[in-house]
Amino acid sequence: MNFEPRIVAFLCNWCSYTGADLAGTSRIPYQPNVRIIRVMCSARVDPAFVLQALATGADGVLVCGCHPGDCHYSEGNYKAMRRFPLLERVLAAYGVPRERVRLEWVSASEGQRFADLVNDMTDRLRVLGPSPIQPGLRTDAVERY
Amino acid sequence: MAENKKMQVALYWGAACGGCDVAVLDTNEFILDVAAAADIRLWPIAVDGKYADVEAMQDGELDLCLFNGAIRNSENEEIAKLLRRKSKVLVAFGSCACMGGIPGLANLTNREQILDRAYFHNPSIRPGSQTVPQSETEVAAGTLHLPRFYKRVYRLSDIVTVDYSVPGCPPAPAQIKDVMCAVVAATVDGGAMPPQGSVIGASDRAMCDECPRTKAEKKIARFYRPFQIMQDPTRCLLEQGLVCMGPVTRSGCGVRCPNSNMGCRGCYGPLPGVHDQGARFLSALASVIDSKDPDEINTILDGIPDVVGTAYRFSMAASLLQRSVRS
Amino acid sequence: MTRRIAIDPITRLEGHGKIEIFLSDSGEVQDCFFQIPELRGFERFVVGRPIEELPRIVTRICGVCPASHHMASAKAVDGCFGNEVAPVAHKLRDMYYHAHFIHSHIAHFYALAAPDFVMGPDADPAVRNILGVVAKVGLEIGGQVIRARALAQNIQQRLGGRTTHLVWCLPGGVSKGLSKAELEEIKPMVKELAGFAEFSLQLFRDIVLGNTAYVDLILNGPYSLDVHFMGLVDANNAPNFYDGLVRVVDFQGKEICKYAPVDYAEHVAEHVEPWSYLKFPYLKKRGWKGFVEGIDSSIYCATPLARLNVADRMATPRAQEAYQEMFSTLGAKPCKALLVNHWARLVEMVQNVEMLEHYCADPEITSDQFRVIPRRITGEGIGIVEAMRGTLTHHYTCDDQGMCTSANLIVGTTNNNAPIHMVTKKVARTLIGPGKEPDQGILNMVEMAFRAFDPCFSCATHSLPGQMPLIVRIHKGGQLYREFRRDIETVAPTGELQ
Numbered sequence: 001m002n003f004e005p006r007i008v009a010f011l012c013n014w015c016s017y018t019g020a021d022l023a024g025t026s027r028i029p030y031q032p033n034v035r036i037i038r039v040m041c042s043a044r045v046d047p048a049f050v051l052q053a054l055a056t057g058a059d060g061v062l063v064c065g066c067h068p069g070d071c072h073y074s075e076g077n078y079k080a081m082r083r084f085p086l087l088e089r090v091l092a093a094y095g096v097p098r099e100r101v102r103l104e105w106v107s108a109s110e111g112q113r114f115a116d117l118v119n120d121m122t123d124r125l126r127v128l129g130p131s132p133i134q135p136g137l138r139t140d141a142v143e144r145y
Numbered sequence: 146m147a148e149n150k151k152m153q154v155a156l157y158w159g160a161a162c163g164g165c166d167v168a169v170l171d172t173n174e175f176i177l178d179v180a181a182a183a184d185i186r187l188w189p190i191a192v193d194g195k196y197a198d199v200e201a202m203q204d205g206e207l208d209l210c211l212f213n214g215a216i217r218n219s220e221n222e223e224i225a226k227l228l229r230r231k232s233k234v235l236v237a238f239g240s241c242a243c244m245g246g247i248p249g250l251a252n253l254t255n256r257e258q259i260l261d262r263a264y265f266h267n268p269s270i271r272p273g274s275q276t277v278p279q280s281e282t283e284v285a286a287g288t289l290h291l292p293r294f295y296k297r298v299y300r301l302s303d304i305v306t307v308d309y310s311v312p313g314c315p316p317a318p319a320q321i322k323d324v325m326c327a328v329v330a331a332t333v334d335g336g337a338m339p340p341q342g343s344v345i346g347a348s349d350r351a352m353c354d355e356c357p358r359t360k361a362e363k364k365i366a367r368f369y370r371p372f373q374i375m376q377d378p379t380r381c382l383l384e385q386g387l388v389c390m391g392p393v394t395r396s397g398c399g400v401r402c403p404n405s406n407m408g409c410r411g412c413y414g415p416l417p418g419v420h421d422q423g424a425r426f427l428s429a430l431a432s433v434i435d436s437k438d439p440d441e442i443n444t445i446l447d448g449i450p451d452v453v454g455t456a457y458r459f460s461m462a463a464s465l466l467q468r469s470v471r472s
Numbered sequence: 473m474t475r476r477i478a479i480d481p482i483t484r485l486e487g488h489g490k491i492e493i494f495l496s497d498s499g500e501v502q503d504c505f506f507q508i509p510e511l512r513g514f515e516r517f518v519v520g521r522p523i524e525e526l527p528r529i530v531t532r533i534c535g536v537c538p539a540s541h542h543m544a545s546a547k548a549v550d551g552c553f554g555n556e557v558a559p560v561a562h563k564l565r566d567m568y569y570h571a572h573f574i575h576s577h578i579a580h581f582y583a584l585a586a587p588d589f590v591m592g593p594d595a596d597p598a599v600r601n602i603l604g605v606v607a608k609v610g611l612e613i614g615g616q617v618i619r620a621r622a623l624a625q626n627i628q629q630r631l632g633g634r635t636t637h638l639v640w641c642l643p644g645g646v647s648k649g650l651s652k653a654e655l656e657e658i659k660p661m662v663k664e665l666a667g668f669a670e671f672s673l674q675l676f677r678d679i680v681l682g683n684t685a686y687v688d689l690i691l692n693g694p695y696s697l698d699v700h701f702m703g704l705v706d707a708n709n710a711p712n713f714y715d716g717l718v719r720v721v722d723f724q725g726k727e728i729c730k731y732a733p734v735d736y737a738e739h740v741a742e743h744v745e746p747w748s749y750l751k752f753p754y755l756k757k758r759g760w761k762g763f764v765e766g767i768d769s770s771i772y773c774a775t776p777l778a779r780l781n782v783a784d785r786m787a788t789p790r791a792q793e794a795y796q797e798m799f800s801t802l803g804a805k806p807c808k809a810l811l812v813n814h815w816a817r818l819v820e821m822v823q824n825v826e827m828l829e830h831y832c833a834d835p836e837i838t839s840d841q842f843r844v845i846p847r848r849i850t851g852e853g854i855g856i857v858e859a860m861r862g863t864l865t866h867h868y869t870c871d872d873q874g875m876c877t878s879a880n881l882i883v884g885t886t887n888n889n890a891p892i893h894m895v896t897k898k899v900a901r902t903l904i905g906p907g908k909e910p911d912q913g914i915l916n917m918v919e920m921a922f923r924a925f926d927p928c929f930s931c932a933t934h935s936l937p938g939q940m941p942l943i944v945r946i947h948k949g950g951q952l953y954r955e956f957r958r959d960i961e962t963v964a965p966t967g968e969l970q
Contacts, residue, residue: 160512162532166535167535170583171622173619173621180603184598185603189481190484191601192597193483193601193912197480217512247529247532248513250517251512253517267880269740269742276744279746282746287474289492291748292509292510314637315535370522372524372642372846374845378648405634405639455525458529
């Protein structure tokens with residue numbers, strides 16, 4: 001099985017990105033399957049970003065923010081907290097398993113937690129297999145018939 | 146062929162319901178003005194033009210084609226491509242052509258389930274019946290053909306280049322008049338048309354802008370299904386906990402659903418710059434929920450029993466994920 | 473070597489369809505098929521939706537008769553909520569529905585059917601349409617027609633908030649009532665429509681009944697079948713479009729059955745042919761016997777003429793006069809001459825108008841008690857109404873959360889699939905033959921067969937048949953004959969198979 005999952009991760013600048021950075025500077029190893037996109041706040045993550053990532057071939061999407069109560073912008077992560085269950089319901093209806101999209105809180109000091117998270121998600125996705133969503137769906141001849 | 150300098154016009158339907166054609170008829174006397182300015186070469190609901198007549202045209206002979214309905218089968222695709230060749234201006238007319246419309250909800254199921262329901266486990270079909278429609282059937286006299294049914298619903302723009310989109314289910318007659326006048330003016334008088342690819346016949350602002358209900362602050366602690374409460378006819382529906390997609394939908398429809406005391410379901414499509422109307426609605430809902438507790442949030446959201454079918458009621462085929470991946 | 477003619481697409485109707493005529497060398501019609509190539513899958517994709525949303529989803533089955541689906545759906549949803557409905561809501565719905573009938577009957581009669589009679593069946597196709605009719609009868613009459621349909625739409629809009637694709641019926645009633653101001657706006661519209669209904673009947677007398685060639689075509693032409701008739705009736709066996717019992721009468725006038733909506737599945741079943749996406753309903757107790765006429769046939773029509781055939785009387789006085797005039801002119805009841813559907817539509821319109829007058833005078837109609845909050849979900853409902861083009865059944869089940877778990881629809885025009893196929897073949901065989909080369913006028917006369925039914929094939933093909941294999945299977949005599957892979961083939965629309 002040569003499949004290596006590709007995970008897109010949206011990390012908020014103040015907590016989770018810093019936490020990921022800490023994993024790096026602390027030399028905590030984690031699997032390299034994650035592609036990190038830094039945003040200022042988890043509230044910046046529009047559900048469309050997650051869907052776009054899946055539509056263009058990501059096997060999994062990870063969204064990380066500050067722990068509730070610690071958001072640099074006070075309330076941003078609550079917005080993420082509210083969007084996420086809505087997105088989960090939509091993804092379930094599309095048949096996308098829960099393991100593929102996750103919302104987690106990672107603080108600036110939680111380098112180990114970030115590494116564990118990435119490893120866990122990568123391992124699960126490796127078992128789950130490639131995303132069933134194929135990029136370039138729109139006029140794919142196979143889809144017609 | 147056209148005499149004088151009458152515009153050559155076609156109106157056609159893909160996987161459609163006829164509502165867009167009725168909407169054109171609902172422009173009432175205006176249809177007579179259209180007839181005076183244009184030869185309607187194809188309009189299956191009302192005139193006798195056949196596919197052969199279209200095939201016989203020169204490429205670009207049609208000044209305008211209004212194509213409503215989604216692309217569901219091979220005939221829809223074939224005729225869409227035929228009309229694209231024969232038309233100078235091709236308009237995706239109505240929600241189905243623009244974004245798949247209600248037929249797009251079929252993208253949440255699959256053909257096998259549908260086959261089962263229509264032909265096997267159906268209370269009206271004789272148990273044990275194995276007959277299923279075929280794209281080719283041999284009968285004594287020859288071979289009969291049916292279009293091939295596609296695995297999912299497409300928008301018109303997935304199949305051909307679309308010059309303009311006129312959203313709505315159906316588009317409001319007043320908007321239809323404006324659109325047709327603009328095209329006539331451009332074709333006959335050489336006026337300017339909007340940039341190719343534009344959405345026309347709809348506002349660039351959200352429906353809330355047009356809606357007469359009073360709007361205060363939105364802090365929703367509970368959602369209700371429409372039969373669970375008596376609506377206040379003057380207050381914003383969303384504020385009352387009744388799902389309304391007004392904030393993420395273009396206006397131009399005359400607010401016709403909230404005026405019936407029912408929430409908008411988004412048929413006029415997303416606002417400028419938004420690709421996925423449903424995703425936008427998820428954001429909009431999330432911003433008005435009045436809770437910071439994950440369990441409470443889930444309980445509040447349980448008040449919207451069918452998030453995907455509500456947020457993507459008209460736009461499933463245009464969404465980022467497009468269709469279910471469940472096998 | 474067989475020559476074939478395809479009428480593709482058929483026109484002046486709602487929906488997609490084509491007619492394939494096979495001619496032998498000598499020019500005889502060897503066979504003729506009425507094929508429906510479209511479908512979308514409503515029966516499947518409404519599953520999983522909240523049941524109260526179905527009335528506003530199923531309107532999109534058809535944009536000409538959306539209110540038919542809305543009402544049938546509303547009644548099925550009522551059933552799922554234990555039939556707890558504000559009484560005024562039924563009156564409001566019925567009132568709306570009569571206005572809806574008027575809009576559709578006007579559209580059909582004037583825009584879809586009249587061109588064949590006003591311009592002539594073999595007129596130049598470029599003028600054989602509503603625009604040609606208006607040019608011929610003049611702007612004054614043409615304007616009246618347009619205005620009348622607009623009035624019917626306006627009445628609906630004031631009652632239900634919207635015309636096409638209304639969003640009005642809810643479990644427990646309707647979402648908005650009729651205000652006194654709206655009622656005052658409606659009253660003069662109804663008055664004008666009353667005049668227009670009479671005007672239409674007079675027009676029919678002048679243009680059709682006054683033309684002996686047309687009368688001969690109607691009464692003695694091939695547009696006739698020995699099949700049975702179905703329609704909804706009230707307790708007096710008068711037509712009721714919104715509610716009632718389903719009555720089936722044979723073409724000799726004898727009642728075959730009469731049943732409540734809840735029993736529909738015992739009386740109607742659907743047959744499948746591989747050459748059409750549309751299923752063929754038939755009388756279940758008689759079994760499928762094929763496309764066969766006769767007193768033992770299991771085929772039936774559900775149309776305006778069928779409704780008048782199964783009724784013993786109309787529900788309102790002026791309509792009753794029109795009904796009596798029609799049958800006494802025809803000299804027989806039931807009437808099997810399918811082109812009489814065009815007349816029957818106009819007779820129905822009189823009842824629609826009289827019912828609107830009745831509701832305008834009902835002091836309860838402006839009540840603000842148009843909705844109740846239902847207290848329980850009972851899980852199943854069957855709603856039957858008469859769509860303008862036939863008996864329409866919506867049957868739903870839902871779970872205890874009110875989410876739809878199944879939907880079965882038998883739609884107006886679907887009922888007529890077999891008779892349409894049969895009469896199209898009959899007309900083709902009569903009008904085309906050795907020495908009778910089919911020109912566009914003859915082919916249009918073949919199309920006039922289905923047009924009498926005012927068909928709505930988007931309605932009819934709500935449901936999805938499913939499996940369209942990459943590998944094409946060819947059946948001969950019902951057996952799998954050959955399996956191979958093909959690309960899409962095109963058949964030249966007016967000529968031979970290429």
